[in-house]
Amino acid sequence: MSFNFTVSPSFPNERISDWYIFNTWMQRKLGLPIHLTLHDDFGAQRQAIAAGQVDMIHANPFDASLLVREQGFRAIARPEGSPDEMVIVVAADNPALCIPDLPAGIRIACTDDPCVNTIGRILLEPANLDAGNTRELRRETYIQVAKALLRGDADAGFMPVEAFDGLSSLVRRDLRVLVTSQIQVIHHVFLIGPALLPHAEAITHLLLSMHHTGKEQAMLTALGAKRWQALAQEDVEFMIDILSTLTS
Structure with missing residues (x-):
């Protein structure tokens, strides 16, 4: 067997x-x-x-x-x-400086990781954002999530802290973390x-x-x-x- x-x-x-x-x-x-x-x-x-x-x-x-x-x-x-934590990131030139700055209608780049996406949705609650007033853009990898932000195809992205830290320094330079989960x-x-x-x-x-x-x-x-x-x-x-x- x-x-x-x-x-x-x-x-x-x-x-x-x-x-x-x-x-x-x-x-x-x-x-x-x-x-x-x-x-x-x-x-x-x-x-x-x-x-x-x-x-x-x-x-x-x-x-x-x-x-x-x-x-x-x-x-x-x-x-x-x-522990496994996740971040919500935006492009460095995005005017949003914190979660409440994010407007309704934003495009969110993410993979199909149910844990990261669930926590990401919870972290968006201070901006009154949910599935009804945002649009998800699914990507196969977290590198593709980062690329969607850098190209202007998405307004915010969900990714694990480990995945963000694993990006090259050049890519991280052009992104900004709005919030990191603290579930522990x-x-x-x-x-x-x-x-x-x-x-x-x-x-x-x-x-x-x-x-x-x-x-x-x-x-x-x-x-x-x-x-x-x-x-x-x-x-x-x-x-x-x-x-x-x-x-x-």
Whole structure:
């Protein structure tokens, strides 16, 4: 029996090969047949989840809520470091200096990341902006979100802090952050589904000890992480409750 592994599509494209390397390493260490499938967007990933085609996932917080509460997945680890936060950005020459300065009718560039977009909508509330008086312009990547702002095709953009920080200094120079979320408790998490629960202890131990050697630490760095951190069930439940409150 082969197990299916996937990763939230929010990671930068340049890390695609690094996730395949990680998957190969994980298969060898665990002695389990694990197949990595990377989906182009969140819609395709959701379809795979609904079809029972995901047994292991590095999930964004929004999908983690669905998987833990409705699909019987267990959170076993998360990347150590700062929580997942997002920014609303505009072009540097945009007259808006804060969220209330944004007028009705603005065009918002964003990807299909449900977590980032949900938080972005909440951050727009001080300007009385919602889906009824704004227009979303969907882009495949956060680089394309930035380009839409720089070209004047969009008035504001939603993106994770990590994605904004990953832009070149020249691009960041021509953009301005209006607001950064301060939720503090939202993280991507590593989840295993019911079929892999018998291997939960081995998988958890492997992830948590990964930073102990230079080669495996380099693999973590390539994925944008310092180390994997143990995750208590109550911490996961608290994060899910926060997200439920934000989206209710």
